[in-house]
Amino acid sequence: DIYASSMQSLARTALAPTRRVGGGASLLQARGLAAAAAGAQRVLYRSTRGGQSNLTFSEAVLQGLGTDRGLLVPQRIPTFTPEELESWRGLPFDKLANKVISKYLTDEDMSAADLAQITAASYGDQWRSSAVTPVTTLPDGMHVLELHHGPTFAFKDVALQFLGNLFEFLLRKRNAEGLPHNITVVGATSGDTGSSAIYGLRGKRGIEVFMMYPEGRTSPTQELQMITVLDENIHNIALKGTFDDCQAVVKALFADGPFRRRVSLAAVNSINWARILAQTVYYIHAYLAVTEPGAALAGTQVSFSVPTGNFGDVLAGWYAKQMGLPVRQLLVATNENDILHRFFQAGDYSQKGVKETLSPSMDIQISSNFERFLFHAGGDDAMALKGLMKRFEEGGALEPPAALLSACRQDMDSERVADEEVLATIAQVHIASGGTHLLDPHSAIAVAGARAYLRRSPPSEASVPMVALACAHWAKFASAVGRAVGEEAASGLVLPEPLASLEGKPTRVAPLPNDVDAIRSFIDETLAARKAG
Numbered sequence: 001d002i003y004a005s006s007m008q009s010l011a012r013t014a015l016a017p018t019r020r021v022g023g024g025a026s027l028l029q030a031r032g033l034a035a036a037a038a039g040a041q042r043v044l045y046r047s048t049r050g051g052q053s054n055l056t057f058s059e060a061v062l063q064g065l066g067t068d069r070g071l072l073v074p075q076r077i078p079t080f081t082p083e084e085l086e087s088w089r090g091l092p093f094d095k096l097a098n099k100v101i102s103k104y105l106t107d108e109d110m111s112a113a114d115l116a117q118i119t120a121a122s123y124g125d126q127w128r129s130s131a132v133t134p135v136t137t138l139p140d141g142m143h144v145l146e147l148h149h150g151p152t153f154a155f156k157d158v159a160l161q162f163l164g165n166l167f168e169f170l171l172r173k174r175n176a177e178g179l180p181h182n183i184t185v186v187g188a189t190s191g192d193t194g195s196s197a198i199y200g201l202r203g204k205r206g207i208e209v210f211m212m213y214p215e216g217r218t219s220p221t222q223e224l225q226m227i228t229v230l231d232e233n234i235h236n237i238a239l240k241g242t243f244d245d246c247q248a249v250v251k252a253l254f255a256d257g258p259f260r261r262r263v264s265l266a267a268v269n270s271i272n273w274a275r276i277l278a279q280t281v282y283y284i285h286a287y288l289a290v291t292e293p294g295a296a297l298a299g300t301q302v303s304f305s306v307p308t309g310n311f312g313d314v315l316a317g318w319y320a321k322q323m324g325l326p327v328r329q330l331l332v333a334t335n336e337n338d339i340l341h342r343f344f345q346a347g348d349y350s351q352k353g354v355k356e357t358l359s360p361s362m363d364i365q366i367s368s369n370f371e372r373f374l375f376h377a378g379g380d381d382a383m384a385l386k387g388l389m390k391r392f393e394e395g396g397a398l399e400p401p402a403a404l405l406s407a408c409r410q411d412m413d414s415e416r417v418a419d420e421e422v423l424a425t426i427a428q429v430h431i432a433s434g435g436t437h438l439l440d441p442h443s444a445i446a447v448a449g450a451r452a453y454l455r456r457s458p459p460s461e462a463s464v465p466m467v468a469l470a471c472a473h474w475a476k477f478a479s480a481v482g483r484a485v486g487e488e489a490a491s492g493l494v495l496p497e498p499l500a501s502l503e504g505k506p507t508r509v510a511p512l513p514n515d516v517d518a519i520r521s522f523i524d525e526t527l528a529a530r531k532a533g
Helices: 002-011 027-037 057-063 082-087 093-104 112-122 156-176 192-201 220-227 243-255 257-263 273-290 312-323 339-346 370-377 382-395 402-411 419-432 441-455 459-463 474-485 487-491 516-532
Strands: 045-047 072-074 135-137 143-146 183-188 207-214 234-239 302-307 327-334 412-416 466-470 510-512
Touching: 045 057, 057 156, 057 273, 072 273, 072 370, 082 273, 093 112, 093 273, 112 156, 135 273, 143 273, 156 183, 156 192, 156 207, 156 273, 183 192, 183 243, 183 516, 192 207, 192 220, 192 234, 207 220, 207 243, 207 516, 220 474, 234 243, 234 516, 243 257, 243 516, 257 516, 273 302, 273 312, 302 312, 302 441, 312 327, 312 370, 327 339, 327 441, 339 402, 339 412, 370 382, 370 402, 402 412, 412 441, 419 441, 419 474, 441 459, 441 466, 441 474, 474 487, 510 516
Parallel strands: 143 466, 183 207, 207 234, 234 510, 302 327, 302 466, 327 412
Antiparallel strands: 045 072, 135 143
């Protein structure tokens, strides 16, 4: 049965040691019964493809990806009331994060004191804004959620500062319990995940990090942020391919059972549930920032425009909505790699070649987190989802049934923004704001996408607060921004530290072919050398 197969899968990993309980029942069966007896208060996790269920929070976080290649999702989504939401107004970001994340935890997972310590460490002095993710307003009234005030100037710091501290806590806990407490993190990045993960995990005991990025397909600043980190546990790989190739290698390594067990493989990409969970917090923070006291009690809604590549960011907004956040619209704003836009507008989720654009972090044709959304939109039907994904992975096209497509469209809409409009939006916002707002290309896609959506929507939508997510600092994409604002304005722009000092620093990176065996061998050899040293 599914529980037995889940138990067998977990027994083959160091992440969930096998033991039997009375009557021959598996530990997972016993855990499921215990949860039911306790009123199902504990949130457990399952794979979108049906191969695993009843995983604990720590098992889901440390395992990362389902053993059946599915993604791990909560078996129930906890909720908050409008009264609770209102009671969170004015909380510092770390305290708000504590309130939201604790909804998914019980004392069996983590004590309240431990969670408070982790969130305080994750959202402290390393942020350049005391608000962590401040909200500003453009001259036309659109709000901008600034997610780029962390150590690497990108939105992924919000999740990866948390994940780094969470990994460290979970490994300490396993050490105290006499369990294996070393992990090997293998990740893929289109630009921002890499540096955010590296800064979140550098120097962490018991964690080795191997980060793949597509050679020549990130911005120079993004690459330097990764390869200038020389900590002994950080290993960068410049893959000769695209981000989709990098992501495919990661999934292939996770599917290799012997390798996965041998190195205690863990995920840092947004396939890891903890990243999505941490990102739900800033949607709630933004809602409270742009509405007046009592708004939640009155049912006041807010819309969000999210620049989207791998779908994790907008998915976090969807989970926040399911928890109880009054969200009117979640807009999926894509660049010219528009597989998601084609899906929402025409039901076409077919792969095409990856085009290089001014927004390289979104140069993606296979959006990993989309699988989670399809699973939920399809009524949590693992077998149906498994069939869809199998056909997609074999033939390059996913053909959604009409009912599934309709369900997806009820929750999200989409817009596509070309490079020319990206440049025009950066220039227009810069001029209109008198130079006080300077968008990076990804943030410009959120703003341009929101404007396009409002132009085609009923006039009543204009009264709904719109929040565009600004996911990166302009300085990470200085060349594109310079093209947008013109030579004279660009000459007056000053790169902030530490970005300004990256050029000329020592670097370390391994250029490797797009070959799973080559990557696997490099990881094995590097780990052996680290152990011998």
